[in-house]
Amino acid sequence: xxxxxxxxxxxxxxxxxxxxxxxxxxxxxxxxxxxxxxxxxxxxxxxxxxxxxxxxxxxxxxxxxxxxxxxxxxxxxxxxxxxxxxxxxxxxxxxxxxxxxxxxxxxxxxxxxxxxxxxxxxxxxxxxxxxxxxxxxxxxxxxxxxxxxxxxxxxxxxxxxxxxxxxxxxxxxxxxxxxxxxxxxxxxxxxxxxxxxxxxxxxxxxxxxxxxxxxxxxxxxxxxxxxxxxxxxxxxxxxxxxxxxxxxxxxxxxxxxxxxxxxxxxxxxxxxxxxxxxxxxxxxxxxxxxxxxxxxxxxxxxxxxxxxxxxxxxxxxxxxxxxxxxxxxxxxxxxxxxxxxxxxxxxxxxxxxxxxxxxxxxxxxxxxxxxxxxxxxxxxxxxxxxxxxxxxxxxxxxxxxxxxxxxxxxxxxxxxxxxxxxxxxxxxxxxxxxxxxxxxxxxxxxxxxxxxxxxxxxxxxxxxxxxxxxxxxxxxxxxxxxxxxxxxxxxxxxxxxxxxxxxxxxxxxxxxxxxxxxxxxxxxxxxxxxxxxxxxxxxxxxxxxxxxxxxxxxxxxxxxxxxxxxxxxxxxxxxxxxxxxxxxxxxxxxxxxxxxxxxxxxxxxxxxxxxxxxxxxxxxxxxxxxxxxxx
Numbered sequence: 153x154x155x156x157x158x159x160x161x162x163x164x165x166x167x168x169x170x171x172x173x174x175x176x177x178x179x180x181x182x183x184x185x186x187x188x189x190x191x192x193x194x195x196x197x198x199x200x201x202x203x204x205x206x207x208x209x210x211x212x213x214x215x216x217x218x219x220x221x222x223x224x225x226x227x228x229x230x231x232x233x234x235x236x237x238x239x240x241x242x243x244x245x246x247x248x249x250x251x252x253x254x255x256x257x258x259x260x261x262x263x264x265x266x267x268x269x270x271x272x273x274x275x276x277x278x279x280x281x282x283x284x285x286x287x288x289x290x291x292x293x294x295x296x297x298x299x300x301x302x303x304x305x306x307x308x309x310x311x312x313x314x315x316x317x318x319x320x321x322x323x324x325x326x327x328x329x330x331x332x333x334x335x336x337x338x339x340x341x342x343x344x345x346x347x348x349x350x351x352x353x354x355x356x357x358x359x360x361x362x363x364x365x366x367x368x369x370x371x372x373x374x375x376x377x378x379x380x381x382x383x384x385x386x387x388x389x390x391x392x393x394x395x396x397x398x399x400x401x402x403x404x405x406x407x408x409x410x411x412x413x414x415x416x417x418x419x420x421x422x423x424x425x426x427x428x429x430x431x432x433x434x435x436x437x438x439x440x441x442x443x444x445x446x447x448x449x450x451x452x453x454x455x456x457x458x459x460x461x462x463x464x465x466x467x468x469x470x471x472x473x474x475x476x477x478x479x480x481x482x483x484x485x486x487x488x489x490x491x492x493x494x495x496x497x498x499x500x501x502x503x504x505x506x507x508x509x510x511x512x513x514x515x516x517x518x519x520x521x522x523x524x525x526x527x528x529x530x531x532x533x534x535x536x537x538x539x540x541x542x543x544x545x546x547x548x549x550x551x552x553x554x555x556x557x558x559x560x561x562x563x564x565x566x567x568x569x570x571x572x573x574x575x576x577x578x579x580x581x582x583x584x585x586x587x588x589x590x591x592x593x594x595x596x597x598x599x600x601x602x603x604x605x606x607x608x609x610x611x612x613x614x615x616x617x618x619x620x621x622x623x624x625x626x627x628x629x630x631x632x633x634x635x636x637x638x639x640x641x642x643x644x645x646x647x648x649x650x651x652x653x654x655x656x657x658x659x660x661x662x663x664x665x666x667x668x669x670x671x672x673x674x675x676x677x678x679x680x681x682x683x684x685x686x687x688x689x690x691x692x693x694x695x696x697x698x699x700x701x702x703x704x705x706x707x708x709x710x711x712x713x714x715x716x717x718x719x720x721x722x723x724x725x726x727x728x729x730x731x732x733x734x735x736x737x738x739x740x741x742x743x744x745x746x747x748x749x750x751x752x753x754x755x756x757x758x759x760x761x762x763x764x765x766x767x768x769x770x771x772x773x774x775x776x777x778x779x780x781x782x783x
Contacts, residue, residue: 186205192348195225202218211238216238220235229256229522233261237254239254248281251273251274260550260551262550283518297542297548300542301544301546303544304543304564304580304582304583308577309577312574317334318331321387323388327359329357330359331355334353336353347384354402355386357376357385358374360372366562366564366579383409384400385400387399397425398422399449400449401420403417403418403420405436418444422434437484438483446460446461447461448503456477457475459475459503461500462474467489469499470499471501473501474488474489494513495517497517502554508560511529512528523553524553564579564582594636598631598645610626610627611626612624617641664692664778665776668692672774672775673727680726680727690735693735697740697745703780704744705735705779705780706779707735707748709725709731711724711773711774712770721749724750727749752773
């Protein structure tokens, strides 16, 4: 009996071992197939297999990494977070890149401190990574984002569907063209293929009109049946004359699709011309390749440079922003990577260049809120882009935000976000112009607080609004000081500032705006209520009138030309009345203060309707004058 018992036990152990071995082999076969789909960017198909494997109870670093990645690359960061969380719960050695991706998803679910902790761990493991350098140099990136936030209003457009709608481009003065997966048929009525990345139809190009309020009309039509294929068409950019378009399409030429060595269909940039009735001569650009993708073209203001995203050799990360020269003979220069000020080891994509040659792009590598955020970089005098800043909320969010385009005339434009679940087109309007490089003079006379004694050759500290010393200097031999500070920031001088005595010549027309260096009285866009930022300057006028009881003041307000003449006239009148009311409410006799608005009738810079001007030229026109009309 004992012998039989031993044999039975050994047989049971052998059977159990055989079953476990077979069970372990099944995930390996399925994982191999899922990995093939993953390498071909078929994230929907790969995800289905990974989830089936996970449901068997199988656990591994690779399974959790790849499942999280499928959701991550589809922009579903909430689900990616769940799988990266399982990955880190294994307690095993994990590739540094997943510390970065996990941090991105932690931001999405609101665990900001944990996200920063994971970024610090990532930095410790990846000293040479550009993202590490950016994180370590700007650990207070959230404070910077907060400063850049709330400078836009946004609105979801009614053109959106339950499918993917994204990547707008201006076409002429009153139309936009965008990509959508809403239609399952191409222009030749052939069924469009399904993109295995998203499990939706491949996208085509659609067009709609821009309304007078800068929103979009609900009526949408296909842009060009001649450009439409069974594969992706997206992200166009048009020359100003409307006769040339550059756009993104899958590697599909003359009815034949080409694949790379991994059986994947990559992206290329194509060019087409308009012959007066239809788009013709569709050709791919010479810097494309069957071995890497090029996508999302954008033109410089002078149309002599084409910007795009690519993962070609030399790319820092998953995709970088490049540019090539567009020669007058129709040829193109060599592709140039924009460098580490713009590109990182993450994704940089969807470039757009404004009329001022400001570069906008989407990135997950620069410090942001999570997912893709939109960044802006100003062109340096040498033509390069070396520093980018996050444009903040509400355009950016914890989800993917990308494909922003900007129109200077309307101080707004459109962008794409998947914050609602699918890619949708939103409009935005600037509330306040963002200029991170703006500097202004902070100057005055340094005196003792009570005696008024001039303090010559005296050390001075400049404090920010938090009371922190940000600069130091010394007054000159006459007690004067001058600092260059960031625009629209609140600073305090220690020990004290006393303004120079104002001397008025009664025989000349004196503008107190110039005397007191009042460059601009701040109003919200389209409004006339005096903002708190303006009170400091208006208080200078009140103080002067109190010290000079015989002086009379004439308030004159002006606007730029970016609205109708009637609207600007009414607006400037209301703003003049608001300023007068503020001065009177602070104790000045109403008989001593008069004024009116002049609208756009006295433009200093030549920027009438229909002329494109810089924001600085428009700001010059949006001025206030405070004329001494009598003594």
